[in-house]
Amino acid sequence: MAVSTITGLGSGLNINDLVKALANAEKAPKQTQIDLQKARTDTQLSAVGMLKSAVETFEAALAGLKSSATAFDGYKASSSKTDVAKVSMGAGAVAGSYKLEVTQLATASKVASATQASTTYATGGKLTVSVGSNDYSVSIDDGASLTDVRNAINDQLSGAGISANIISDGNGGSRLVLASETTGAGTDISVVGENDLSALNIVGTDALDGAVPGSAGYITPAADATFKIDGLEMSSKTNTVTNLSGLSIKLEEAGTTTLSVAANADGIAGSVESFVMAYNTLLTVTNGLTKVTQTTDANGNATTQAGALVADSTLRSMMSQLRSALSNPVEGAGELKVLAQLGVKTNRDGTLALDKDQLKKTVASNPEGIKAFFTGEKGLFNRIGDITSVYAGKDGLLASREKSLTDAKDALATDQTKLDLRIETLTTSLFKKFNAMDSLVARLNATSQSVLATLNALNKKGSDD
Structure with missing residues (x-):
């Protein structure tokens, strides 16, 4: 605890202000360094957290498209009355329309x-x-x-x-x-x-x-389901039937419905558009973190504002790999090799743009190829996933970067505590020294006044004689 004093009773100095000024002068260089490093660390920690969240959101969007049973299916199955029967599609389905009449459910x-x-x-x-x-x-x-x-x-x-x-x-x-x-x-x-x-x-x-x-x-009583498909009588021990190739039909109640298998043009187009939006969202975040803006201050002087990760090698490497993944040919999708064949092209700022007319033509001519292009074993989503998995997740490079920055922030907090303690010790020492000096000056002043008083008294006595 700092030693308090009554300002300069002996010396007349303002010891409180003097000690404060000396302590602040000692503290200022290190405090400025800590403040600058803390501001830089906080900014980078926030930026890395934002980037990590954006990459994980991008991963989740692609995983959702990849895991969806119908996102890139060439055909889509539907039932005109889902309260009578629901239908889902598997491999081997072909386009067509079928009348289903359910007369009895399996019980x-x-x-x-x-x-x-x-x-x-x-x-x-x-x-x-x-x-x-x-x-x-x-x-x-x-x-x-x-x-x-x-x-x-x-x-x-x-x-x-x-x-x-x-x-x-x-x-x-x-x-x-x-x-x-x-x-x-x-x-x-x-x-x-x-x-x-x-x-x-x-x-x-x-x-x-x-x-x-x-x-x-x-x-x-236990009973079989009985139903007709296009007038053909059939039965099943369960209410999930697979009598139509490539279709799984869930019987719900007695009644009549129409089952249809048609080209999934709108579904595929929507899925490709979702991919484009997901990538552009990621790119918007990364561009904001690396953007350099030339502005002027209130006095008209030119200033430069740089994004928190403008020179970050981790971010540059990740985006370089993603751009390569999007531009390199994909294997295993037949004639489909590059995104441009699907109407997906790259703008000057790096974002993707979708030509829906071109996409519709490709969907009409090669719907199964589109599915392989995106979700196949060597498809685009697996290729992108191999890249983003290195950076995202609890064990990824960005999580490691977050930990390093958090450790650095904790170290700065420790440095701040040490600095505060050192300045407190210095302040205590200065107060002791100045108080001792003030007491010495007070004693010297008292001695001087006593000597002068004695001399004055002697001089007066000599005059009287």
Whole structure:
């Protein structure tokens, strides 16, 4: 802590101001250096963070296009009534239109036991639950309750897609209800129990129509889906059917819809346009970080303002590699080799421009080639990804650069703390020295005044004599 003083009682000097001036003079050069380095580090850290975010956003945009099931597909499948059926496309689809009439969905079995006179079973044992020809064994303890039986089935057969619950009829009776996730004819549930568990037997497929109150039987029978494609009758054990080459059809409900496979011109054009926009967004950020602007100050003097990364070798290297990736021919896409064939050209400022008419012509003549050009094993997106992955991500060069700048900022904070401590120590020392000097001057002044007083007194006595 600095030593305080009463200003110059002995010397008449303003010691507070004098010490402050000397301390500031000692501190100023190093403080200026720290301030300049901190401002430069903060600016670069912000710029690198902005660049890293822009690269990762660019990567995410390309990854989204690459992973999309339809972004660059040459054809697009659709259903006129998606509440009747949904359709997705795979390899081998061809253009065409098909009428689909769904008459029945595939269903899974759901059954109920007879009403239980007692909901505890003195002798347990094995309960065999069958779904079609597949048998599953459930172990039931002696003295188990109906709730225990339900829980045992759910615990032991959940992996087989079988679940159980209990329904009370309101008159004190309870039934065990079992449901299967397996659809299709021939997959009805049956139950056979040992000992007292035989009360839970469910055999046969008699509907619970009330003819025999409290009897066992099915609530919903397992059945195949039945449908027609262009009038041809078909069936399926599941509601996802692949009867049309290259198409996966998800049946939703009974009804009629039209399934169409047509050229995906608009989808491909939109995907290419999205790529162009993603690259131009990245370029806008990098241009801003490296831009040099000539301006004038308030006095009319010429000044230069440079972007935070104007001479940054990491950024220059990355953009050079990306420009090469965009301009070099792509392999594996047949006749398509360069972006210009798709109507994508480079402006003078480095941004990309899209000629939509040229793109539409290419889509019409070679839609499958466009997909290979962008998303193929040797396609443009993989080529770009090999570059950006080096710079982006938690282990990339930009993350490493951020860490280095953060470490430098922390080091500057340490330097600031050391400087403040040194100046505080200096201030304390100066106050002590000036206070000691002031006390000495005060004593000398007092001694001088005493000597003068004595001499004056002697001179007066001599005059009196």
